[in-house]
Amino acid sequence: MKILVSAKRVTDPDARIRLRSDLSGIQSEGLEFKLNPFCENAVEEAIRLRDSQGGEIVAVSIGSEDAGTELRRALAMGADRAIRVAGKDDELDSDLVARVFVKIIEAEKPDLVIFGKQAVDGDSNQVAQLVAEYLGWGQACFVSHPEGSAGMTSQTPGLKVANGKALAVREVDGGAEIVEVDLPAVVSADLRLNEPRLPTLPNIMKAKRKPLDERTFADYGISPTLKVKTVRYSNPPERKAGIKVADVDQLLDKLTNEAKVL
Amino acid sequence: MSKILVIADHAGGQLRKGTLGVITLARQIAARTAGTVEVAVVGHNVGSVAQAVAAYGAAKVYVVDSPELEKYTAQGHALAVAEVARKAGATVVAACASTFGKDCMPRVAVKLEAGMASEVVGLGTGAGITYVRPMWAGNVLGEVEIATPVHVLTVRTAEFDAAAPAGAPSPIEAAATTVTAAALKQRMLEFRPTVSARPALTEARVVVAGGRGLKSKESFQIVYELADTLGAAVGATRAAVDAEFIENDYQIGQTGKIVAPDLYIGAGISGAIQHLAGMKNAKVIVAVNKDEEAPIFTVADYGLVADLFKVLPELTGKLKARKG
Ligand SMILES: Cc1cc2nc3c(=O)[nH]c(=O)nc-3n(C[C@H](O)[C@H](O)[C@H](O)COP(=O)(O)OP(=O)(O)OC[C@H]3O[C@@H](n4cnc5c(N)ncnc54)[C@H](O)[C@@H]3O)c2cc1C
Numbered sequence: 088m089k090i091l092v093s094a095k096r097v098t099d100p101d102a103r104i105r106l107r108s109d110l111s112g113i114q115s116e117g118l119e120f121k122l123n124p125f126c127e128n129a130v131e132e133a134i135r136l137r138d139s140q141g142g143e144i145v146a147v148s149i150g151s152e153d154a155g156t157e158l159r160r161a162l163a164m165g166a167d168r169a170i171r172v173a174g175k176d177d178e179l180d181s182d183l184v185a186r187v188f189v190k191i192i193e194a195e196k197p198d199l200v201i202f203g204k205q206a207v208d209g210d211s212n213q214v215a216q217l218v219a220e221y222l223g224w225g226q227a228c229f230v231s232h233p234e235g236s237a238g239m240t241s242q243t244p245g246l247k248v249a250n251g252k253a254l255a256v257r258e259v260d261g262g263a264e265i266v267e268v269d270l271p272a273v274v275s276a277d278l279r280l281n282e283p284r285l286p287t288l289p290n291i292m293k294a295k296r297k298p299l300d301e302r303t304f305a306d307y308g309i310s311p312t313l314k315v316k317t318v319r320y321s322n323p324p325e326r327k328a329g330i331k332v333a334d335v336d337q338l339l340d341k342l343t344n345e346a347k348v349l
Numbered sequence: 350m351s352k353i354l355v356i357a358d359h360a361g362g363q364l365r366k367g368t369l370g371v372i373t374l375a376r377q378i379a380a381r382t383a384g385t386v387e388v389a390v391v392g393h394n395v396g397s398v399a400q401a402v403a404a405y406g407a408a409k410v411y412v413v414d415s416p417e418l419e420k421y422t423a424q425g426h427a428l429a430v431a432e433v434a435r436k437a438g439a440t441v442v443a444a445c446a447s448t449f450g451k452d453c454m455p456r457v458a459v460k461l462e463a464g465m466a467s468e469v470v471g472l473g474t475g476a477g478i479t480y481v482r483p484m485w486a487g488n489v490l491g492e493v494e495i496a497t498p499v500h501v502l503t504v505r506t507a508e509f510d511a512a513a514p515a516g517a518p519s520p521i522e523a524a525a526t527t528v529t530a531a532a533l534k535q536r537m538l539e540f541r542p543t544v545s546a547r548p549a550l551t552e553a554r555v556v557v558a559g560g561r562g563l564k565s566k567e568s569f570q571i572v573y574e575l576a577d578t579l580g581a582a583v584g585a586t587r588a589a590v591d592a593e594f595i596e597n598d599y600q601i602g603q604t605g606k607i608v609a610p611d612l613y614i615g616a617g618i619s620g621a622i623q624h625l626a627g628m629k630n631a632k633v634i635v636a637v638n639k640d641e642e643a644p645i646f647t648v649a650d651y652g653l654v655a656d657l658f659k660v661l662p663e664l665t666g667k668l669k670a671r672k673g
């Protein structure tokens with residue numbers, strides 16, 4: 088089975104992101120970058136499937152040269168080769184990213200494409216669904232492994248692939264859905280799908296020699312026009328810390344007489 | 350002139366309240382663009398949903414009711430939504446940022462050759478219509494411009510007041526769909542609902558949330574007891590869900606539910622940015638944590654530095670005593 092996975096470079100998910108004082112963008116000084124957590128789940132799931140069924144994993148990122156670092160991480164986790172398409176984050180929208188993936192998918196012909204549910208910088212949660220619709224494929228998004236939830240047991244895998252079909256458990260409002268999708272299919276991974284592995288040192292060394300192709304939009308005949316553009320940034324309303332109360336009685340008094348919510 | 354089509358969110362023949370927040374945003378867009386608001390209900394046996402949503406002043410309520418749509422699939426529902434959007438001549442198509450909206454609406458955007466803004470929280474203040482949306486777990490607000498003739502939106506409904514009923518009931522019009530379930534590349538085999546008698550997390554006036562500090566599924570019980578005394582919904586952090594204290598449906602945050610109740614009480618929760626992303630717009634925030642340095646205190650109106658195993662039962666007891 089051939090699997091294509093996404094490996095986006097994002098700002099450290101735990102960093103407190105702040106805007107520059109002129110509001111032109113985020114303060115990137117001293118900021119660390121990581122592989123998008125949801126993409127880690129996608130790569131991990133791809134590795135498990137390949138290791139049990141054979142095949143190849145191609146990791147893809149659209150980004151600046153630095154994005155090669157996160158592709159190397161995906162390779163160190165276990166992906167077989169990588170493709171980076173040159174692009175700047177502020178010159179991308181989910182639709183353009185999706186159109187690039189569509190071209191790569193048409194060229195690579197994978198059986199399964201696994202994305203992260205969302206990128207933790209833009210929080211758009213669109214690319215997997217867009218790609219599936221552009222290709223006319225079925226999708227299983229927000230795939231998870233909700234152990235103990237909604238009657239699932241730890242024996243219920245989040246994603247199974249057999250007989251030309253993917254069987255997936257989706258986390259949705261009000262419960263869990265079990266869906267079947269014909270291959271080739273698009274999947275998006277939620278954080279509880281699996282526990283992503285840490286690359287070992289020997290695998291980090293090996294990853295340096297795995298192929299990483301560098302491409303451009305022009306190679307795929309894509310015009311990099313945007314449908315959605317961020318034209319301004321602003322700070323969300325600041326919430327001030329309130330007071331500390333001494334005990335339950337004071338808390339009840341404040342909630343009743345000051346906040347009037349009880 | 351714009352035509353805003355609101356896609357109703359529903360489950361089990363009931364209109365989901367979030368839809369009323371989308372109608373509020375739709376009315377705001379209509380007011381600025383001399384536009385009209387219409388609603389579409391898509392599914393099977395959804396007559397009761399159409400009746401319910403017809404009370405909110407839409408110029409028309411379209412009903413796309415077909416046995417082929419009985420079971421939700423992104424592929425099938427996106428086709429039906431795009432068909433009714435074309436029929437209506439919609440220039441803006443908006444749905445709740447529920448798992449339905451997030452899953453289905455990007456596919457609708459492709460069909461309508463539209464740009465899509467996710468989790469809209471408001472409109473920009475400039476001349477044209479722009480949409481404000483949270484990025485980086487809500488640490489930044491971005492204002493986005495959509496360059497295509499049609500705009501597709503999902504709406505973070507906790508940010509909008511529910512629309513009030515208005516005027517005479519809207520006329521209801523049936524609309525057709527070409528969806529045939531057998532032709533789709535995906536099928537829903539089973540839906541396993543989370544069963545709870547408590548108020549829905551995203552609709553409750555009061556939310557009591559528990560974190561890893563609750564220690565175990567058994568001791569999480571004290572969160573339910575406080576919630577039941579307050580008639581509140583129960584929420585949790587990702588850490589509490591991962592530790593299997595509670596089901597995933599109750600997670601609040603960047604990757605869970607977004608809540609904005611009148612009162613949020615969080616116990617044993619450190620206040621990671623991803624959790625704050627889901628609750629910092631509550632009107633009043635109460636935090637109980639034994640660590641006075643916990644980041645949740647930076648957003649709490651009332652902080653209590655104490656052991657939750659002592660505080661929660663005491664709070665429950667005193668509230669019960671008050672009620673008599
Ligand atoms: C991409 C991504 C997305 C995420 N999405 C979400 C999300 O949607 N929602 C979410 O919640 N998290 C999310 N997280 C996880 C988040 O980063 C934190 O790990 C999580 O919120 C921590 O949960 P917690 O506060 O329960 O646990 P902890 O951080 O471990 O905090 C437990 C707290 O309990 C206190 N405590 C312990 N015992 C007691 C006691 N007896 N009395 C009083 N206080 C006590 C401790 O002092 C501590 O502050 C996400 C993370 C990532 C990377």
Ligand SMILES: Nc1ncnc2c1ncn2[C@@H]1O[C@H](COP(=O)(O)O)[C@@H](O)[C@H]1O
Nearest residue numbers: 093095148149203205206211212213214
């Ligand atoms: N520039 C990119 N390069 C590679 N993958 C991406 C990129 N942008 C988005 N993705 C993938 O698409 C998913 C959804 O992204 P988004 O719609 O931007 O939230 C992410 O989790 C990634 O897996």
